[in-house]
Every structure is written in structure tokens, then in C-alpha cells.
Amino acid sequence: MTPLHRTSGILLHPTSLPGPFGIGDLGPSAFQFVDYLEEAGQGLWQMLPIGPTGYGDSPYQCLSAFAGNPLLISPDLLMADGWLQKADTEAPPFPEDVVDFGRVGPWKSELFRKAFWSFSSRASASRKAELAAFCRCHEGWLDDYALFAAIKDHNEGLPWTRWESGLGLREPAALDLWKQTHADEVDFHRFVQFLFYRQWQGLREHANRRGVHLIGDVPIFVAHDSSEVWGHPEWFQLDDRGIPTCVAGVPPDYFSATGQRWGNPLYRWERLKTDGYGFWVERLRSILDLVDLVRIDHFRGFAGFWEIPAAEETAVRGRWVPGPGLELFQVLREALGEDLPLMAEDLGVITEDVTELRDRLGLPGMAILQFAFEPPDGGFGVSDYLPHNHRRNLAVYTGTHDNDTVLGWWAQKPELTRSWVRAYLGTDGSEINRDFIRCALASVARYAIFPLQDLLGLGSEASMNRPGRANGNWTWRFRATQLDSALASDLKGLTALYGREPFPPSRS
Numbered sequence: 001m002t003p004l005h006r007t008s009g010i011l012l013h014p015t016s017l018p019g020p021f022g023i024g025d026l027g028p029s030a031f032q033f034v035d036y037l038e039e040a041g042q043g044l045w046q047m048l049p050i051g052p053t054g055y056g057d058s059p060y061q062c063l064s065a066f067a068g069n070p071l072l073i074s075p076d077l078l079m080a081d082g083w084l085q086k087a088d089t090e091a092p093p094f095p096e097d098v099v100d101f102g103r104v105g106p107w108k109s110e111l112f113r114k115a116f117w118s119f120s121s122r123a124s125a126s127r128k129a130e131l132a133a134f135c136r137c138h139e140g141w142l143d144d145y146a147l148f149a150a151i152k153d154h155n156e157g158l159p160w161t162r163w164e165s166g167l168g169l170r171e172p173a174a175l176d177l178w179k180q181t182h183a184d185e186v187d188f189h190r191f192v193q194f195l196f197y198r199q200w201q202g203l204r205e206h207a208n209r210r211g212v213h214l215i216g217d218v219p220i221f222v223a224h225d226s227s228e229v230w231g232h233p234e235w236f237q238l239d240d241r242g243i244p245t246c247v248a249g250v251p252p253d254y255f256s257a258t259g260q261r262w263g264n265p266l267y268r269w270e271r272l273k274t275d276g277y278g279f280w281v282e283r284l285r286s287i288l289d290l291v292d293l294v295r296i297d298h299f300r301g302f303a304g305f306w307e308i309p310a311a312e313e314t315a316v317r318g319r320w321v322p323g324p325g326l327e328l329f330q331v332l333r334e335a336l337g338e339d340l341p342l343m344a345e346d347l348g349v350i351t352e353d354v355t356e357l358r359d360r361l362g363l364p365g366m367a368i369l370q371f372a373f374e375p376p377d378g379g380f381g382v383s384d385y386l387p388h389n390h391r392r393n394l395a396v397y398t399g400t401h402d403n404d405t406v407l408g409w410w411a412q413k414p415e416l417t418r419s420w421v422r423a424y425l426g427t428d429g430s431e432i433n434r435d436f437i438r439c440a441l442a443s444v445a446r447y448a449i450f451p452l453q454d455l456l457g458l459g460s461e462a463s464m465n466r467p468g469r470a471n472g473n474w475t476w477r478f479r480a481t482q483l484d485s486a487l488a489s490d491l492k493g494l495t496a497l498y499g500r501e502p503f504p505p506s507r508s
Contacts, residue, residue: 008441008448008500009044009215010037010455011400013059013464014072015099018480022094022104026199027074029480031206036483038210041492043502045207046215046295046449048401050200052149054225055159057101057474058465060297061223061264063149065279066141066286068196071104075111077199082122083115098475116191134194140282141227142190148227150185151178159225161242168242170230200290208292211502215343215449216291218283220298220305221248221264228279229265235272235279236265246307249315250298253348256468259315261308269324277328281335292341299344299363302328303354325353329361343395343447347371364446367396369436370409373421386424387443395447398436398454401464405453406433408460433457437491441498448500455491456482 017024017033024030037045051062052069059069075089088111094100119127135142148160155163166174179186207214222228224244229236237245244265252259272279287294296302301323308318332340344358346365358365372385383389390396398406410418410432418429427435433454440448453462456478465473495501 005043005503006446006500007043007502008450008495009042009046009212010452011046011397011449012452013048013401013474014050015474016452016464016477018096018478020094021075021089021091022107023071023099023101024477025072025074025076026196026203027076030074030203032480033483034203034207034210034212036488037207037212038502039485039492040488041495041500041502043211043213043500044215044293044447044449045212047217047291049217049219049297050290053101053474054223056470057099059217059474060219060262062219062226063152063223064141064145064227065222065283066138067145067149067193067227068200070112070192070196071101071108072199073108073112073192073195074199075108077202078111078115078195083118084111088114096479097477099477101475112192112195113188115195116188119191131191131194134197135190138193138197141286142193144231145193145227146186146189147175147179148230149189150182153185154182160230161225168230197290204290204292205506208503208506211505213292213503214290215293215295216287217295217297218287220296220301221262221266224263224265232279235268235275237268238265244310247310248301248305249308249318250306250348251315251318256315259306259318260467261312261315266305266307273324273327277324277331280328281332284332284340285336288336288341293343294341295343295345297345298348299346299358299365300348300350300354303357304351325357326360329357362393364393364395366400367394367443367445368399368403369396369440370399370403370406373413373417373424387439390443390445392444392446394443394445395449396440396443396445397448398433398440398450401451402467403451404460404463404466405451405458406436407454407457408463411459431457438494441494441500452478455487 012033014026014030015024017029019025019027019029034045048059049062050069050072051059051064052067053059054061054063075084078084079086079089092103092107094104151163151167152158152160160168162168167178204214233242239245246266247261248264248266249261250259284294303325304320304322306315306318307321308315342363344363344365346354346358347368367385367390369385372383399409403409410429422429425435425439437450437454440450451464462476464476
């Protein structure tokens with residue numbers, strides 16, 4: 001990915017793709033979406049984290065920092081490989097417009113078990129060798145994850161702190177006995193990850209051949225109920241029972257008057273340092289095998305993070321604590337190369353040390369157009385997010401997964417704000433979502449990205465996430481009929497008008 005390439009793209013999590021199986025996946029609809037991006041002249045497909053989700057179905061609270069989300073595995077591709085029959089994939093009547101995680105998860109899990117039995121009994125020697133090679137290549141994280149996932153299934157999804165203590169606290173004798181008596185369950189979860197990685201690489205190769213690059217998303221923190229925290233409690237601020245003593249979040253901000261208490265355990269950065277930051281080196285190496293560019297969520301936490309005592313119910317009472325800073329990224333560069341394809345999510349409370357770290361590393365930051373038109377204390381026209389204040393090394397968004405859609409945002413704005421926006425954009429506001437997209441494309445920022453909801457002109461009902469809301473997030477899906485050639489032609493024309501191009505197709 002050349003540093004000066006000026007391109008644009010769409011933010012869409014794969015779970016939001018259409019299809020008959022209750023949730024978007026890596027099958028035909030994903031390939032068709034890539035083809036649509038090519039038709040529309042787009043060079044980027046940005047996604048949310050792609051790990052297996054736990055409580056609340058949030059992609060920012062994954063059961064592993066390395067594993068892929070089994071729900072994204074395509075039944076169609078399993079049929080094409082011969083591990084399922086058509087009758088196996090007869091789906092119940094899932095809703096088309098939302099993901100019903102509570103029903104989709106168990107149904108897909110049964111499909112994967114059928115595929116596992118089929119593979120175990122009928123796969124050729126070469127296919128079994130391929131699985132064995134995958135397991136050897138990824139054993140550094142896969143062995144712990146497969147064991148964690150198998151024990152979690154056995155305990156009906158309970159977090160590891162509520163397992164029998166010998167398993168929860170990883171007593172060697174208890175773990176060895178469990179591995180011996182449940183070997184097939186552990187192998188099943190290795191197999192599921194093999195399926196995910198195989199399907200994902202097929203999609204990425206297709207995208208790169210179409211001049212589309214994938215943007216992944218790496219949250220700075222990991223979930224407490226994850227294989228990494230269970231497997232390496234010494235890396236995190238936990239008590240002797242495995243319970244966090246302090247948790248992550250952010251202080252009061254635009255999204256919440258009481259801040260956001262995420263609940264993730266905080267790192268013991270000094271301990272990670274003594275290990276040569278090996279966890280972070282392998283984490284980044286792993287995601288860069290799957291995507292072309294990585295957005296680091298909550299980048300400001302590397303300069304300083306908000307430490308909240310675990311006993312606090314909100315994020316109001318906390319303190320800023322210095323992060324690992326430049327030292328970590330020097331280690332990452334030494335291990336993975338000088339030109340790391342990273343993007344810094346630098347939203348929220350940004351201090352001079354965060355900006356200095358971002359610029360020292362030469363990383364593009366982010367600008368949100370909705371925030372640009374929120375009048376701060378200084379009044380209208382002063383925000384750094386306004387296009388006339390943009391810089392080249394930047395990714396400009398109409399909004400992100402944490403924002404309302406542009407139409408939803410517009411509907412709630414007072415007339416004073418609307419009149420200023422109309423004057424700034426030179427519009428009557430009748431197609432404000434298109435005006436925002438055009439504004440992003442016209443920016444000097446090297447990347448312009450917009451949620452698919454804004455391209456389709458959808459309202460608040462299509463929001464992906466409402467920070468602070470416990471339920472109803474992450475479920476939105478679109479229908480295939482909502483994408484048409486006229487919309488693609490219009491977007492391609494705007495993109496070309498402002499000098500943005502997709503990437504050259506790869507020859508692989």
C-alpha cells in the first residue's frame with residue numbers, strides 16, 4: 001500500500017451482508033460486495049474486528065485476539081468444498097434485516113459439527129495435511145484458544161472465572177486430564193479456525209485482484225473473558241482469582257456524560273516489556289496476514305490510558321496513566337518492518353503526547369465530519385475536523401460505527417446547525433448524506449471512508465452501535481436489492497472527480 005495513494009471506500013462489517021443464513025458471511029455475498037466496490041470505483045473495504053464475539057455480541061469484546069469469528073464462515077463454501085450437503089443448510093426463517101445472534105449461533109454451530117464429522121471421515125490425505133499444517137503454523141495462539149473454546153462450550157458459555165477452579169486457574173493436572181477426555185472437542189475448534197482462515201484468504205485474494213484493499217480493526221484492549229487473559233493472567237491487572245483490579249474506558253465525552261466503562265482488564269505493560277512485547281508483535285503479525293491496513297482502535301491509549309478502579313460503576317472516577325508510547329512501536333517495526341500499514345483512531349480526548357506519537361510514527365489519524373459540524377465552546381467553524389483544516393495524512397469519515405447515520409444525525413440537529421451546514425456545503429440539504437460523502441471525497445485527506453448506511457441514505461434505524469446502550473447493537477443488515485448500478489455509477493463519478501482511485505489489481 002503506497003503511502004501517497006489517494007483512495008476511498010466503505011465501512012461495512014461482514015455480519016451486515018445479505019444472505020439466507022441469518023448473518024452475513026464470507027461466501028457469495030461478500031464476493032459480490034467486493035465486485036460492487038470495484039464497480040463503484042472504491043479501493044477500500046473497512047470492517048470492525050473479526051474475532052469471535054462473546055457477551056453482548058460486540059466485535060470489540062472478542063473471545064480471542066487472534067481467532068476468527070465462526071459466525072462468518074459461509075455454509076455455501078462448505079457445500080462447495082463437500083463438507084456439507086444442501087439438506088444440511090436448510091435454514092430456519094431468519095429475519096433479513098437484522099442478525100438474531102441468539103438463534104444464528106446455535107444453528108451455525110451444528111452446521112460446523114456436521115462439517116467436522118464429514119471432514120474427519122472423508123477428507124483426503126492432502127486436505128488433512130493442510131489442516132495439520134495450519135495447526136502447526138498457528139499453534140502459538142490456536143492451542144490455547146481451542147482449549148478455551150472447548151471448555152467454555154462445556155460450561156454453557158460461562159466466563160472462565162466461573163469454571164471449576166482447576167480449569168479456570170489453569171492447574172496443569174486439571175488441564176491435562178481435560179485434554180485427554182475431550183480431545184475431539186478441542187480438535188473441533190481447531191478445525192473451525194481452519195475453515196475461517198481458509199475462507200478469509202479466498203476473499204482477500206479476490207478483493208486484491210479487484211483493486212480493493214481490506215482494512216482491519218484491532219482494539220487496544222482485549223476482553224476479560226478471552227483466551228489471552230485466561231492463558232496469560234500475568235500480562236493483566238488481575239487479582240489472584242483472575243478478577244480485574246482496574247478496567248479500561250474513557251472519561252465523559254461526546255457520547256456519554258458518565259464516560260464509557262468498557263470493563264476490559266488493563267495491561268501490565270512492564271511485564272509485556274520483559275517479554276519483548278511478544279503478544280503485540282504476534283497480534284499485529286496475525287492481523288496483517290488477513291488485511292492490508294490496520295486501524296488501531298483507541299490509539300491514544302498507547303500514550304496514556306484511562307484507568308478506572310474495578311469497583312466503580314461508571315468511568316467518571318479514573319485517572320490517566322502513561323502507556324508504552326514509542327518504545328512499543330519501535331519493537332513492532334524491528335519485528336515487522338519499518339512501514340507498518342497502520343491507521344490511528346485518535347478520536348476523543350486527544351492531548352499533545354498522543355498527537356506527537358501519531359506524527360512521530362507517520363500514521364494517518366481520523367476526522368469525523370459529523371463532529372466537524374458540532375459547535376464546540378469556540379463556536380462554529382473552529383473544528384479541526386472541518387475539511388478546510390484537514391491534512392493529507394488523514395482518513396476522513398462521514399461517521400463511524402459509533403455514530404448515528406448522517407440522516408439520523410441531521411434529523412436531530414437544530415435549525416441553527418442545519419443552516420450553517422447548508423451554507424458550508426453549498427446545498428439545500430435534501431440529500432445531506434450525499435453532500436457529506438462528496439465533502440469527504442473532496443478533502444485533501446488521503447483516505448475518504450463512509451458507512452454503507454450513508455451511501456444508501458438510511459436513518460437512525462440502521463445505526464450499527466449506540467455507545468452506552470446495552471442491547472440492540474451490531475445487528476443491522478442490508479438487502480442485496482439496495483445496491484444498484486445507478487448508485488455505483490454516481491459514486492464512481494464523484495470519486496473520479498476528486499482524484500481518488502482504487503488500487504492496481506494484484507496478479508496473484
